[in-house]
Amino acid sequence: MASQPGPPSSPASKAATIKDVAAAAGVSIATVSRALNSGERVLPETVARVREVARELGYTPSRTARGLVTGRSANFGVILPDVTNPFFAPLLAAVESAAQTHDLGVLIGDSREDPAAELRIAQRMTSQADGLVLVSSRLPDSEILALAARVPVVLANRRLDGLDSAVIDVAPGFTGAVEHLAALGHTRVLYLAGPAGSWSGQAKERALHDAARTHAVQLTTWGPHRPTFDGGRQVADEVLASGHGAVICYDDLMALGLQSRCAERGVDVPGELSVVGCDDALPEGMARPALTTIEGRSDELGRLAAQLLLARMSDPEAEPRTETVPSRLVPRASTGPATRPRP
């Protein structure tokens, strides 16, 4: 129909290749390659002409072909347990952001907390990513190590000897939470654990136990639970029935679910129950009352993971590093003085 020759309007024509550009510019493909990539060892005016022609033709180098010869795909791979969890979103955004500034793509995989799916995705990615960020991996150490032998791997929210990892140091936050509750007069504290097999969950429990001992707080742990709003709602009744006056949750979502059910039942927070979350993943003030929580920035985790991966890719022989993100208690309105325990 249209008599316009412009390539933008061409409907189904094959994408231009380096050959087309070479032909149109009257040079060899080697020159096109050089002109477009480095621009070195080519006459400036040739470079200009080639680039001009390439632009006119709407030429975009095939990353696939380039990857085949260079051996690099120019992609990050990120695998995480649940894209819809607000803790992971900023992490992903941070990795993606780093990728963008380095002109890298990001392959994403959602394992849905399933180790088998995680492994499947990871294996698919090995041939299409230059490096993998495994977030809160549920894989056994051995599998992760095997994977790391095939492609650079960085762990986020998990530590493993011999691999780069970015983790949150949960100790200060959880210690602070216990101290905070103890100072408010709570002597019995309930911890609602998250998913089974979570490395960070174990770290949290460890920190909690240590802190409980030194502060003479009696700690009870329940779990595992799904780290979701519903997960929190579902245990709420049991929590209330248990007579505990203070609860620390694996993450903010569970804490909010718990709060939500409390409000429904007319249980006053923090009057009758003090609630502590973890992550500070939601905007302050989204919960009523504002949630006392343990901050651990997941965007930092993502930033560091990307940085580690970049470093690993450029120097595969370097000593594995562990980067740590601090945590801290952020006291808000969901915690208050202990009252006389109910019978």
Add this chain to the structure above:
Amino acid sequence: MASQPGPPSSPASKAATIKDVAAAAGVSIATVSRALNSGERVLPETVARVREVARELGYTPSRTARGLVTGRSANFGVILPDVTNPFFAPLLAAVESAAQTHDLGVLIGDSREDPAAELRIAQRMTSQADGLVLVSSRLPDSEILALAARVPVVLANRRLDGLDSAVIDVAPGFTGAVEHLAALGHTRVLYLAGPAGSWSGQAKERALHDAARTHAVQLTTWGPHRPTFDGGRQVADEVLASGHGAVICYDDLMALGLQSRCAERGVDVPGELSVVGCDDALPEGMARPALTTIEGRSDELGRLAAQLLLARMSDPEAEPRTETVPSRLVPRASTGPATRPRP
């Protein structure tokens, strides 16, 4: 060090290629390819042997090389304005899920609401994805069309003649909201608009105007605003000062931010101000009081988009389709009867 020959423990050896498998199995690479892919036209026992050898060697076909010859990358590309927005996460999860069941990868790009970034990402993806899902694209029609000429494109949360799109029919939801407020006695309603240039935002305003007219409600629109919790918080004071008794927000996050500020100032919702959100993106009960909102399932949007893309990829000549997700008002506790307007 280790004398074990097993490939899992080999530290930095090059990944096995089809040649290695062929050599180890004593067949040609063509046979390996067939045995691993279809298994047809190869002796069953040969297939078995090849597969066995491949497994032993830890061989994974290079998707890059395969892509170069087949012309398909086996990847979806998804570009969205903000990964951390809870409206988009389920959409992404749905696309990723569809991709997983079809053994496809997912390249992800976060445009941060920036059309230039969106275009850059899209162009990078054209050479590495078989199809693109553009979510809430901020690109001008012409750019989108140009892109669609190079690679299959499906629009999510936006419509454009000539392209496949998955959209939410916001009319019923917004009409319902206006009716609902009118029935509660509200005669003046404020609409807090979202980002400028949002297709869905325009659709919402259109629906709102139509509904306002037929229900004799005086509608005022303010905007644009950032579709975030803070965006809602920041206009809250102005909203309160304006004396409006009812507000409809572009999305739930803004509504929650608004509610949050109201609570802070001791303004009763819905006693003094009725608040309506949009998307129903957060778990019910996360807000206090529970947010009346307009449901429009973004996971459905993602599911449909993936489906459209799959269809488009298998038949590029097919007539473009538009799939529609319904919307509806979900009345909860953040809306109530109008009171006498303040001076």
Add this chain to the structure above:
DNA sequence: CTGTTAGCGCCTTCAC
């Protein structure tokens, strides 16, 4: 049923 042979699009020595 199996092997040989072309490339896919590009980068990269090498010659010129």
Add this chain to the structure above:
DNA sequence: GTGAAGGCGCTAACAG
């Protein structure tokens, strides 16, 4: 400064 040629790992005709 530029071109010719050799693969990267794989699939897809062709031959046997």
